[in-house]
Structure formats: C-alpha cells, structure tokens
Amino acid sequence: MNITNDLAARPSRREFALHAAGSLAAFAITGSALALAQGTSSGGEISHDAESIHQEVVFKAARQRVYDLLTDAKQFDRVVRLSDAMKGGMPPNPAPTAISREAGGVFTTFAGIIGGRHIELVPGVRVVQAWRPAHWKPGVYSIARFELVEQGAGTKLVLDHTGFPKGEAQSLSDGWHKNYWEPMAKALA
Numbered sequence: 001m002n003i004t005n006d007l008a009a010r011p012s013r014r015e016f017a018l019h020a021a022g023s024l025a026a027f028a029i030t031g032s033a034l035a036l037a038q039g040t041s042s043g044g045e046i047s048h049d050a051e052s053i054h055q056e057v058v059f060k061a062a063r064q065r066v067y068d069l070l071t072d073a074k075q076f077d078r079v080v081r082l083s084d085a086m087k088g089g090m091p092p093n094p095a096p097t098a099i100s101r102e103a104g105g106v107f108t109t110f111a112g113i114i115g116g117r118h119i120e121l122v123p124g125v126r127v128v129q130a131w132r133p134a135h136w137k138p139g140v141y142s143i144a145r146f147e148l149v150e151q152g153a154g155t156k157l158v159l160d161h162t163g164f165p166k167g168e169a170q171s172l173s174d175g176w177h178k179n180y181w182e183p184m185a186k187a188l189a
Contacts, residue, residue, distance in 0.1 A: 051169040053161040057181045061188040063148040063155045064124040069184060070146060071118075071127060073099040080110055082183035085175070110179070116141055124148060136165060157181075 059066055069075045077097040080086055095112030099105075101121070108115040113134050120128040131144040142164035149156040164172060 050162070051164065051166060053159065053169060053173050053176065055159045055161075055173070055176055055181075056156055057159075057185075058151055058154050058156050059185060059188050060154045062153075063150055065188065066148055066155045066157060066184075067124045067127065069187060071099055071101055071121065073097045075187070076109060078187045079180070079183045082186050083110070083180075084178035084182070085110055085113070116144075119143070131161075140165060 076099055080097055091111050095108055097109050099107040103118050103121045105118050116129050116131040118129055120126060125148055127146040129144045130141040132141045143162050145160045147158040159176060
C-alpha cells in the first residue's frame with residue numbers, strides 16, 4: 001500500500017492550515033454548545049482511556065544534526081535503509097523518501113508506508129507531524145511530536161505520539177524503537 005497518492009490529493013499547506021484551524025474552532029464551539037445544551041460541564045466529553053506513547057532517547061549528536069536527520073529526505077533515507085522494516089527488502093517500485101522542509105509540507109517515508117504533513121517545524125528544537133501509516137483508514141492521522149533537548153554534547157529526543165487508533169500502541173511503540181531510534185543512532189554515529 002502506498003500513501004503517496006492519498007497525500008497528493010490533499011489540500012495545499014495553506015488550505016490544510018486554514019481547514020485545521022477552522023475545524024478546531026468549530027469543534028470547540030460545538031463542544032461548548034453541546035455541554036451547555038446538556039447542562040453539563042465539558043468533563044463528560046473527555047475520554048480518559050486514549051492511548052499515547054511517550055519515549056525519550058539520547059543521541060550522541062547536536063540538536064541541529066538530529067533535526068536535520070528528521071527533516072532532510074536524503075539523510076532520513078539512510079535511516080529507512082538501516083531500519084528493521086526495510087531489512088526484509090523494499091516493496092516493488094517503492095516510493096522514494098520525500099520530506100518537505102516547510103510547515104504544512106508533505107512527507108512520505110519507508111517506501112510510502114508512512115506519511116503525513118508537518119504541522120510545526122522549529123529548526124533544532126521541534127518537529128510536529130500529522131503522521132500515519134498507509135494501512136490506517138483514509139483520513140485518520142495521529143500527532144507525532146519530536147522535542148529536541150540539549151543534553152551535554154548530545155541530544156535527548158522526546159517523542160509524544162497521540163491520537164492513533166485504539167489497539168495500535170504496542171506495535172507503534174516497538175516500531176519507533178526498531179525503525180527510528182536504533183537506525184537513527186547508527187546514522188548519527
């Protein structure tokens with residue numbers, strides 16, 4: 001399955017940002033109106049059973065170098081080639097690694113299996129992505145937030161991954177280690 005075609009049909013970065021902001025505002029208004037109509041506080045509308053992933057890993061590299069590895073297609077392609085996912089061989093006619101360096105821009109990695117859009121890019125500090133594997137239902141995205149914190153001569157990367165479908169946490173957690181952290185450590189060595 002390839003995510004590239006799904007992403008090509010998506011709106012431009014500007015349209016995406018405007019739609020996301022409008023949707024969030026509409027959701028906030030609708031949620032508040034619903035709570036008022038029901039005579040309840042918003043506490044009844046909040047799920048307390050959502051899964052999330054929090055991981056911290058330290059790399060022996062400067063923050064900017066780790067940031068560049070995450071946001072440069074040529075550099076990240078090396079991570080893909082070193083990953084556990086690609087050790088079994090690339091799928092036929094794989095999509096190339098493509099990573100926009102602009103907020104709102106599209107990225108596709110792992111031969112088109114992973115893709116999404118950058119929500120926020122702060123060089124050397126943070127990458128926030130609307131992130132999804134191609135096997136999820138169309139239109140379903142999670143949020144992957146990579147925070148880069150200076151730690152001595154190295155960098156602590158703090159991942160917070162939220163909003164993914166229920167039951168995916170263990171597979172995603174394992175995948176971050178085998179397909180991101182371990183090959184990233186090798187690529188940065």
